[in-house]
Amino acid sequence: MNGRIHEMDSRNRSLVWLSLLITMGLILFMFEAYIPRPLPWLKPGLANISTLLALYLFNTQAALLVVIVRVVLGSLLVGTFLNPAFILAIGGGIMATLVMSFFKRYFAQTFSILGISIFGALTHNVVQLLLVYVIIVKHKGIFNLLPLLIISALFSGIIVAVITHYLLAHFSKSKGNIR
Amino acid sequence: MKWINIITIGDMILICLIIMTTVIISIGLINHKDQGKFAEIEVDGVVMHRLNLKDSTTISVQGLIGQTIVQIAQNEARVISSCCPTEFCVKSGSIQNPGQMIVCVPNRVVVRIDGDHHQLDVITE
Numbered sequence: 001m002n003g004r005i006h007e008m009d010s011r012n013r014s015l016v017w018l019s020l021l022i023t024m025g026l027i028l029f030m031f032e033a034y035i036p037r038p039l040p041w042l043k044p045g046l047a048n049i050s051t052l053l054a055l056y057l058f059n060t061q062a063a064l065l066v067v068i069v070r071v072v073l074g075s076l077l078v079g080t081f082l083n084p085a086f087i088l089a090i091g092g093g094i095m096a097t098l099v100m101s102f103f104k105r106y107f108a109q110t111f112s113i114l115g116i117s118i119f120g121a122l123t124h125n126v127v128q129l130l131l132v133y134v135i136i137v138k139h140k141g142i143f144n145l146l147p148l149l150i151i152s153a154l155f156s157g158i159i160v161a162v163i164t165h166y167l168l169a170h171f172s173k174s175k176g177n178i179r
Numbered sequence: 180m181k182w183i184n185i186i187t188i189g190d191m192i193l194i195c196l197i198i199m200t201t202v203i204i205s206i207g208l209i210n211h212k213d214q215g216k217f218a219e220i221e222v223d224g225v226v227m228h229r230l231n232l233k234d235s236t237t238i239s240v241q242g243l244i245g246q247t248i249v250q251i252a253q254n255e256a257r258v259i260s261s262c263c264p265t266e267f268c269v270k271s272g273s274i275q276n277p278g279q280m281i282v283c284v285p286n287r288v289v290v291r292i293d294g295d296h297h298q299l300d301v302i303t304e
Contacts, residue, residue: 110189114182118193144208147201154197165182 025050060101118157242286
């Protein structure tokens with residue numbers, strides 16, 4: 001009996017944690033829209049912090065849940081639900097999460113959170129460029145943007161990793177038994 | 180722990196690889212732009228010839244109803260004679276900028292300048 005209560009308690013805790021992570025991702029996503037930037041699609045990708053936290057505090061399924069719910073709710077908030085921008089966001093987000101969890105599972109010794117975050121940002125940008133090519137532009141000229149996207153993925157990956165690193169240190173003190 | 184302390188050798192290699200890839204692709208793109216402009220000759224939507232504008236040639240293209248003769252000289256392409264009744268393609272004159280085109284509707288021949296660098300956004304006629 002005691003064990004069942006404990007199990008329920010743990011499930012409720014993870015529910016609250018995931019909800020908070022999704023909310024955090026949404027707030028960062030909305031906040032990011034107000035940062036001035038040279039090109040409209042060149043974003044730091046701060047919302048990836050919540051995905052990375054879910055991946056490190058929980059597991060792959062939790063990270064996928066966070067990214068999907070965040071993208072759906074975010075697109076409803078800014079009015080891009082089910083249009084091409086939404087497809088780009090969800091495709092990039094899911095692929096980035098899968099790649100990050102792959103590297104976290106099999107190359108945890110080789111890459112720290114920094115490398116994993118960079119891989120995520122890189123996948124996100126490259127997948128989005130491919131999706132743009134397949135869905136919208138269909139002109140090879142857009143691959144000229146590749147170097148810009150790769151170098152911006154490097155910087156956004158580093159920024160996200162550093163912030164997530166400090167948040168993780170903080171959360172692992174306060175989280176207790178979150179599983 | 181400060182974040183700088185958690186960086187592994189793998190991370191460093193990854194960062195270096197990314198920077199190198201970016202530099203290599205950028206250099207490749209910059210060099211690629213010097214290739215010059217090409218005239219593409221399409222018949223019924225299929226690219227039949229792709230000629231460098233620097234080469235001076237005259238080429239005869241078999242269209243739907245007959246021959247169209249395209250001349251490339253002095254970095255310009257033009258249709259010098261056509262079997263079509265209106266000869267709008269001949270009257271179009273010569274083209275040289277990427278994106279410009281000469282269209283011969285009866286013969287289904289399109290001459291188009293293809294280039295890496297578009298000086299103009301759009302051309303209306």
